[in-house]
Amino acid sequence: MSQIWVISETQSALLELVAHAKGIAQGESIVAWAFSTEAAQAASKQGADQVIELTGAKRPEDYTSAMIERAQSEIPIAILWGSTRRSKEMAARLAAALDAGLINETFNLKREGQSFRAERYIYGGLCVAREVMETAPFMAIMVAKTAEALDEGAACHIETLTNSETKIQMIELRPNLATSNLGDANVVVCVGRGIIKSEDIELARRLASKLGGELGCTRPVAEDLHWMPEENYIGISGQMVKPTVYIGIGVSGQIQHVSGIRDSKTIIAIEKNENAPIIEAADYALVGDLYQILPALLSSLGA
């Protein structure tokens, strides 16, 4: 039977991808590639028809040769990927090996017969490009939070694929303490260049922690000032977030940033310039100096 594959190293993305795959399937079976037993079990109950659990290697990239080999024999009609740095790397390797087209950061995916139609932002979020792909396998990296995981049902078969062959030897594994879970956060506090010194980010961190949220930043804070890791910047070329509450602090709200937050339920801006674009995008704006507003807010929250 013809297949649609979904591949992600994170469980939440994998379950969203299964839902996307269901949306475009026309009788194909949905094969989920999972990198942990928990993710494999969840996918097996939440919509996948077959699950392949990958074990043995230390890094997801070590499995790409197994995926290529299997793809060359199964010829899946489509392969959907999660939008993480790691998945993007694997997707690029598979696309090159299979001579397949790959559409990045797709937020709207449709099937028309044997062709696939995908939408993604271009020109820094000002326009939407609609792209059609007619040759298999169609490959797309799906924007996070654009589908809901499916309800639980009967579990399907889980196949275990072990790969202990890798040319890379793991010397030491250290947790990256700087990484955050912005994509899944309910509250996102984001710092922009309105923050004067890197130490002042601590004020925003305290607010995020008090609200049980995650801390992100704008691209210049990460890429130009290097005050936060690049994984933490939000926007069209960074992380797309969809929290219940987004609070921008000293963020001007240029289109490339707003493209990454526009699906937030409530947008709050703390910004001194009443003409900054973030004010237009926001549901609530505190217009004034963040160095007065933030301490007052923290003290009223008891943080």
Ligand SMILES: Cc1cc2nc3c(=O)[nH]c(=O)nc-3n(C[C@H](O)[C@H](O)[C@H](O)COP(=O)(O)OP(=O)(O)OC[C@H]3O[C@@H](n4cnc5c(N)ncnc54)[C@H](O)[C@@H]3O)c2cc1C
């Ligand atoms: C192709 C491309 C892709 C891009 N992708 C992204 C992306 O994914 N994400 C992203 O964030 N950017 C992206 N950018 C950059 C983007 O265009 C903006 O330059 C950037 O978002 C601006 O960051 P900022 O709001 O921190 O800084 P600024 O635009 O400098 O804004 C700082 C704001 O802080 C306010 N401020 C200053 N002092 C205070 C104070 N004391 N109290 C309150 N407010 C204060 C100012 O009024 C100002 O509005 C991209 C650019 C390009 C060209």
